[in-house]
Amino acid sequence: MASQVSIPKLRDCEPSTKRIYMKTLKIICAALILSVVSACGTYNFTGTGKIDATTFQVNFFQNNAPLIEPGLDRDFTLALQDLILSQTNLDLVNANGDLTYEGEIVDYRITPMTATSQLTANQNRLTMAINVRFSNAKNPDADFEKRFSFFFDFGANEAFAGTVKQTAFQQIFERLTQDIFNASLAQW
Numbered sequence: 001m002a003s004q005v006s007i008p009k010l011r012d013c014e015p016s017t018k019r020i021y022m023k024t025l026k027i028i029c030a031a032l033i034l035s036v037v038s039a040c041g042t043y044n045f046t047g048t049g050k051i052d053a054t055t056f057q058v059n060f061f062q063n064n065a066p067l068i069e070p071g072l073d074r075d076f077t078l079a080l081q082d083l084i085l086s087q088t089n090l091d092l093v094n095a096n097g098d099l100t101y102e103g104e105i106v107d108y109r110i111t112p113m114t115a116t117s118q119l120t121a122n123q124n125r126l127t128m129a130i131n132v133r134f135s136n137a138k139n140p141d142a143d144f145e146k147r148f149s150f151f152f153d154f155g156a157n158e159a160f161a162g163t164v165k166q167t168a169f170q171q172i173f174e175r176l177t178q179d180i181f182n183a184s185l186a187q188w
Contacts, residue, residue, distance in 0.1 A: 008088060037043060051185060052138045056090045057097030061130065065108035072169075076130070083181055101180070103131045103132040106147065110144040110160060126160070127151040128172050146183060150175040 011023065057082045063073040078100060081092055090099070107129035114122040129149035136142040152168035161167070 027169050045098070051088060051090065052093060053098035053136065055093045055097045056084055056088075056099040056101070057093050057095065058084070059100065059102035061103055062104055063105040063108070063174075065105050065129075066187055067108050067110075069108055072108065075169065076105065076173060076176075080177045080180060084185075085179040087181060088185065098137050100135045100137075101131055101132060101184070103145075105129070106131045107149065112156065123153055123155055124160070125151050125153050126168050126172070126177070130180070132180055132183075134180075142184070144183065148176050148179050148183075150179075 031160045058077055061073050061080075063069070084090060084101075085092060105128065107127060110126050111126055112123070113125045127149060128151070129147055131145070131147050133145045134143060148171050152171050154164050154168065158164050
């Protein structure tokens with residue numbers, strides 16, 4: 001037959017023992033809270049860490065690609081502004097921003113990717129490339145000029161219009177703007 005070990009309950013302890021337990025519990029809780037708060041102090045959900053800036057500007061990205069898509073330059077510029085606004089607490093300004101994004105669309109093309117047995121295209125690829133110049137007035141060491149590109153594949157039997165075109169731009173813009181954001185603010 002096994003013997004049972006009796007663990008005293010806090011309410012059955014002497015008042016001095018209760019005070020020691022309570023004091024120890026408060027110290028442990030305070031240490032836990034302090035460690036959690038200090039660990040989260042330099043991190044936010046977008047992964048940017050601490051940004052030593054309060055404003056940013058995105059200058060118009062001119063379309064200098066050999067193939068011109070009307071409105072592409074405006075739509076890309078707005079997409080980059082929207083992403084930075086949604087992922088930071090920076091204010092968008094028209095001039096003298098702490099952070100400045102500028103550049104141009106340098107490539108926009110549709111090319112056949114795979115062929116069928118009849119030597120016709122089975123799939124097409126839209127490729128878009130952006131040259132970006134980023135400058136940080138508070139930290140010039142973070143400045144860079146870099147090319148970013150991404151693509152969207154679609155069936156050769158699909159017309160590049162309507163939903164296909166809208167989906168292509170959405171996916172390409174999403175990837176390019178996130179890559180630019182990561183390179184400039186998240187340093188990934």
